Amino acid sequence: MWLKSQILLLYCIASEVWMAKQLDSRRNFPQGLYSVEDGSSAKWNRLKRSLYQGRSCRVRGCCTGRNDDCSFNIVSRAAICYCDQFCASGSPGPVDCCADYWEVCDNPVEPTRSDEPWPPPASGCYKDGRYYGEGTIIKDNCNSCKCFRRLWKCSKEVCLVRQDLIQQINSGDYGWKADNYSQFWGMTVEEGFKKRLGTLPPSHSLLNMAEDPGHSLPEEKFPAFFAATYAWPDWIHDPLDQRNCGASWAFSTASVAADRITIHSKGQITDNLSVQNLISCDTRNQHGCNGGSIDGAWRYLKTHGVVSYACYPSFWNDHLGPSDENHCYVSSEYGKNYTNGPCPNALEESNRLYRCASHYRVSSNETDIMKEIMDRGPVQAIMKVYEDFFLYKEGIYRHSQKEGSKWKTHSVKLLGWGALADKNGQKQKFWIAANSWGKSWGENGYFRILRGKNECDIEKLILATLG
Numbered sequence: 001m002w003l004k005s006q007i008l009l010l011y012c013i014a015s016e017v018w019m020a021k022q023l024d025s026r027r028n029f030p031q032g033l034y035s036v037e038d039g040s041s042a043k044w045n046r047l048k049r050s051l052y053q054g055r056s057c058r059v060r061g062c063c064t065g066r067n068d069d070c071s072f073n074i075v076s077r078a079a080i081c082y083c084d085q086f087c088a089s090g091s092p093g094p095v096d097c098c099a100d101y102w103e104v105c106d107n108p109v110e111p112t113r114s115d116e117p118w119p120p121p122a123s124g125c126y127k128d129g130r131y132y133g134e135g136t137i138i139k140d141n142c143n144s145c146k147c148f149r150r151l152w153k154c155s156k157e158v159c160l161v162r163q164d165l166i167q168q169i170n171s172g173d174y175g176w177k178a179d180n181y182s183q184f185w186g187m188t189v190e191e192g193f194k195k196r197l198g199t200l201p202p203s204h205s206l207l208n209m210a211e212d213p214g215h216s217l218p219e220e221k222f223p224a225f226f227a228a229t230y231a232w233p234d235w236i237h238d239p240l241d242q243r244n245c246g247a248s249w250a251f252s253t254a255s256v257a258a259d260r261i262t263i264h265s266k267g268q269i270t271d272n273l274s275v276q277n278l279i280s281c282d283t284r285n286q287h288g289c290n291g292g293s294i295d296g297a298w299r300y301l302k303t304h305g306v307v308s309y310a311c312y313p314s315f316w317n318d319h320l321g322p323s324d325e326n327h328c329y330v331s332s333e334y335g336k337n338y339t340n341g342p343c344p345n346a347l348e349e350s351n352r353l354y355r356c357a358s359h360y361r362v363s364s365n366e367t368d369i370m371k372e373i374m375d376r377g378p379v380q381a382i383m384k385v386y387e388d389f390f391l392y393k394e395g396i397y398r399h400s401q402k403e404g405s406k407w408k409t410h411s412v413k414l415l416g417w418g419a420l421a422d423k424n425g426q427k428q429k430f431w432i433a434a435n436s437w438g439k440s441w442g443e444n445g446y447f448r449i450l451r452g453k454n455e456c457d458i459e460k461l462i463l464a465t466l467g
Contacts (some may be wrong), residue, residue: 163389206293226418308348
């Protein structure tokens with residue numbers, strides 16, 4: 001029995017040496033003279049793969065048990081690589097190459113190997129070709145995933161950026177296109193509502209506020225297209241970025257007030273107003289970056305006034321600790337036109353205060369809003385924001401999701417209107433609005449939204465001031 005085992009062992013060694021010589025001799029063959037089936041059957045190919053397990057197999061942990069189905073692709077070489085020493089090529093390029101002897105297959109660059117350890121560990125998890133130890137916690141968009149007993153256990157939060165929603169919008173007939181914004185990546189929908197909106201629902205007193213009587217002129221009396229940026233060049237202030245500060249209540253109010261003051265002064269006063277002044281100093285029933293009311297912001301502007309954006313820029317105090325982030329760095333007395341101290345920005349000398357007249361409510365009638373914008377300048381609008389609005393890139397926005405979707409309140413600046421024919425030749429009317437999510441969002445910081453249909457309640461509550 002012992003003798004038979006020795007003979008069998010010697011036979012296997014001799015066979016292995018013979019096949020190695022045969023394979024080595026084939027390295028000198030011109031490319032394209034042989035293929036996978038050249039001189040062998042598929043069974044013989046599998047046998048050769050089972051006998052030769054090179055370094056790549058041991059590193060990758062691939063082809064355990066020698067299986068023809070175990071392979072990896074080198075896309076740039078149009079090659080299928082097995083973890084063995086067998087190699088065959090054919091026109092126009094490699095059809096089967098070996099990871100350990102890749103140079104034989106005319107691959108000038110060694111194929112990338114995975115990070116999978118060999119031998120395979122008894123515990124841990126894999127994700128995107130990488131190995132993670134037991135107990136590892138990683139972030140997958142807005143969800144946290146933990147490796148537990150070789151399986152990933154992930155939270156089930158709804159993420160603000162969702163590829164399926166982007167594809168649904170872009171493949172549908174909604175009239176606008178969606179995009180993936182890096183500033184929203186990793187945020188849940190609830191975090192988006194909290195950090196990127198911040199206007200509290202209007203109070204009963206604001207909703208019951210009498211509307212300024214309109215004239216209800218026919219739409220034909222107005223130009224087909226109007227934008228305040230064209231009507232008053234250099235007098236309309238660009239959209240700012242509220243970042244992750246839930247204070248659209250302050251951004252929209254300050255922007256509309258700055259535009260109106262400039263127009264009312266006929267260009268004598270062109271300073272943008274300090275949003276940070278409102279966020280940090282208007283604290284009566286307001287919550288800074290955690291939300292506030294627009295009627296409270298208008299009252300503060302009338303009573304106390306704010307300095308210029310140059311004097312008190314937004315987020316200038318990022319370097320300060322959390323205990324100081326809501327500290328008001330300007331102080332003023334009732335009736336005075338200047339603050340009691342210098343500007344927080346030492347490079348700006350003027351600490352002048354800017355006040356505006358009382359705010360008023362514009363009629364919700366479509367043409368009354370148009371007349372107000374054309375005669376006196378941009379207005380403030382409150383709207384419902386659904387999760388798809390965060391993904392808006394271009395076009396005429398209208399809510400794309402089913403009834404019952406979650407929404408929160410937001411405030412923006414309306415500054416114009418227009419109309420375009422859709423692909424079916426139907427006239428689509430729109431408002432032009434400025435958001436406060438920076439110029440990388442939407443149409444250079446602006447967006448268009450369906451007009452005349454009270455889309456997302458955009459026409460329900462319109463506020464303005466005389467400057």
